[in-house]
Amino acid sequence: xxxxxxxxxxxxxxxxxxxxxxxxxxxxxxxxxxxxxxxxxxxxxxxxxxxxxxxxxxxxxxxxxxxxxxxxxxxxxxxxxxxxxxxxxxxxxxxxxxxxxxxxxxxxxxxxxxxxxxxxxxxxxxxxxxxxx
Amino acid sequence: xxxxxxxxxxxxxxxxxxxxxxxxxxxxxxxxxxxxxxxxxxxxxxxxxxxxxxxxxxxxxxxxxxxxxxxxxxxxxxxxxxxxxxxxxxxxxxxxxxxxxxxxxxxxxxxxxxxxxxxxxxxxxxxxxxxxxxxxxxxxxxxxxxxxxxxxxxxxxxxxxxxxxxxxxxxxxxxxxx
Numbered sequence: 001x002x003x004x005x006x007x008x009x010x011x012x013x014x015x016x017x018x019x020x021x022x023x024x025x026x027x028x029x030x031x032x033x034x035x036x037x038x039x040x041x042x043x044x045x046x047x048x049x050x051x052x053x054x055x056x057x058x059x060x061x062x063x064x065x066x067x068x069x070x071x072x073x074x075x076x077x078x079x080x081x082x083x084x085x086x087x088x089x090x091x092x093x094x095x096x097x098x099x100x101x102x103x104x105x106x107x108x109x110x111x112x113x114x115x116x117x118x119x120x121x122x123x124x125x126x127x128x129x130x131x132x133x
Numbered sequence: 134x135x136x137x138x139x140x141x142x143x144x145x146x147x148x149x150x151x152x153x154x155x156x157x158x159x160x161x162x163x164x165x166x167x168x169x170x171x172x173x174x175x176x177x178x179x180x181x182x183x184x185x186x187x188x189x190x191x192x193x194x195x196x197x198x199x200x201x202x203x204x205x206x207x208x209x210x211x212x213x214x215x216x217x218x219x220x221x222x223x224x225x226x227x228x229x230x231x232x233x234x235x236x237x238x239x240x241x242x243x244x245x246x247x248x249x250x251x252x253x254x255x256x257x258x259x260x261x262x263x264x265x266x267x268x269x270x271x272x273x274x275x276x277x278x279x280x281x282x283x284x285x286x287x288x289x290x291x292x293x294x295x296x297x298x299x300x301x302x303x304x305x306x307x308x309x310x311x
Contacts, residue, residue, distance in 0.1 A: 093212075093213065094211065094213070095211065096209070096210040096211045096214075097210040097211065098210060099169075099177060099178050099208055099209075099210050101210065104208065104209075104210055104211060104212045104215065105212035105215065105216070106212075107212065108212060
């Protein structure tokens with residue numbers, strides 16, 4: 001149990017950092033493409049922090065589901081992770097930016113894809129942990 | 134003697150007419166203005182404001198405002214709300230690109246001044262009074278005003294609904310002598 005928790009924590013850190021880096025890289029590409037990156041709101045600290053938070057919430061969710069679902073954990077968890085990632089895009093779409101911020105219509109284009117990065121990171125790294133978690 | 138009286142009277146009359154007709158101080162709008170609005174459901178600013186301002190505290194009769202706001206410059210901080218506000222359901226920015234205000238009369242009140250004029254929003258023109266204060270400092274000055282507009286008077290949006298009918302508008306316009 002303790003080993004499983006430890007491995008889940010390691011997975012969460014790896015997923016959080018990896019998806020955070022992907023988010024920062026995506027932001028750089030976005031700035032180069034459209035000329036706006038909302039760096040005051042989506043700072044490097046905020047992006048990596050949010051990704052770590054998402055990954056840890058996912059890890060806790062995975063652990064709790066595994067206690068109940070046993071062998072079907074992976075299937076249900078993956079489905080839930082995708083559905084919740086989709087649902088979370090309502091956050092950036094409804095987000096109210098500071099009024100001095102120019103071109104708020106470009107914000108969802110930056111933030112919405114980032115909401116899928118933790119799930120992508122999880123699906124990419126989870127197989128490396130095999131049946132250990 | 135008769136000629137002197139006629140000459141003096143003409144001079145006095147000319148001076149009186151000239152004094153009445155003398156233009157009030159013209160002011161240029163400084164870029165750091167704030168035209169904001171708030172309701173229970175949304176708040177925001179209009180980023181583009183322009184026009185001519187002539188105002189003299191000692192010559193209110195010659196003072197006047199003729200200003201306009203670019204409707205498409207509305208910013209609520211949220212892209213969806215901006216799009217919604219500019220749509221034909223609300224301001225219809227394509228058909229009515231400007232909110233206009235032209236003063237007709239300015240009077241002094243206990244707390245400052247009140248301007249009465251024609252406010253045109255969404256193609257509807259109505260007489261509208263706005264209380265404001267004027268603070269001068271050197272070559273600059275600031276006009277400040279807060280007032281309420283009932284959006285139903287200008288057929289903006291549907292009555293009732295999520296957004297309050299009465300919208301609070303705050304105006305702060307720094308100006309410099311022209």
